[in-house]
Amino acid sequence: MRGEILTYDDGPGAGLISGDDGIRYSFGRADLQQLTPVRTGMKVDFVPIDGAATQVIVVSQTARTVSAASTPGVAGSGSSFDWKTLFLDANGRIGQKDYWIGVLILFAAGLVLSFVPLINTIASIASIYFGVCVSSKRLHDMGKSGWLAAIPYGVTAVAVVLSAMTFIGGMVATGYGNDYGAIQGMGAAGAVWGLAFLVNLAFLIWLGVTAGQPGDNAYGPPPRPLANF
Structure with missing residues (x-):
């Protein structure tokens, strides 16, 4: 059967094909019969089996330009780097590559701005929202609730309370003014x-190394790359 590549993420090696019969078929890197780089819009020939595309062969190397608006719910604008979707939108899905790019940008920005x-x-407060948007979309790609993005912040809040309690407890146990108590x-x-x-x-590594679900899930179809470089 003939079809067209709708999405493909090199990270997990998974994508989606729109068949000429109007049905969408998921496929993986192992289903590709060529070493040709796969791009959105390429024409392919494949064998459909139970909703999956197997023995995928690229029959047209020219990929047509596909705008994000043509597939509702798919993140990505088709530009070189859609930073607005990555950092300002908690909805949709992103792949592993975009996740790591977002994490590295936030880390680098925080490191530079720490000297001001x-x-x-202000940046630290804003980065909480940016970080939640990035993590939430990665969780969606894995088929999990975006609310799990709050785990690191919850762990940090618990650490603040417990560290204060253990410090005060050490002081009380040995008597205030005792250097040993302070050290303890x-x-x-x-x-x-x-x-x-x-x-x-x-948690950060788990989000970065876990492959996304290959087909549509409750949070939308497989993501297009936001960083096309």
Whole structure:
């Protein structure tokens, strides 16, 4: 059967084909019969089996230009980098590549702005929203609720409370003004923050290495790349 590539994300190696019969078929990297780079709009020939496209062969190397508006619910504008969708919209789905690009940009921006006190405070508040938008869309691509993006912030809030409690507890146990108590309290607080850091790091890596669902899910069709470079 003939069809056209609707979406393809190199990260998880998954995409969607619109068949000439009007049905959409999911496919993976293993289904490609050529080493030709796959792009949106390419014409292909494939064998449909139970809603999936197998033995996919590219029959036209020229990919037509497809605007985001032509497929409702698909993130991406087709420009070189759709930063507005990446950082300002919590809806839709993004792939692993766009997720890591978003994480690195937020980290680099935070590092640079940390040297500017007033701007750093404002940027830190704004980055919470930007980070939630990036993580939420990645969770959607995995078929999970975007509310899970609040986990790192919840872990941090718990760490603040527990570190304060352990520090004060250490001081009380040994008596105020006792240097040993202060050191003990600081050590316990440091352990709490260390554990919180590991949990948040594990969450970040989990989002970045878990492949998205190959076909449509409750949050929309497979994502188009937001960063086309």
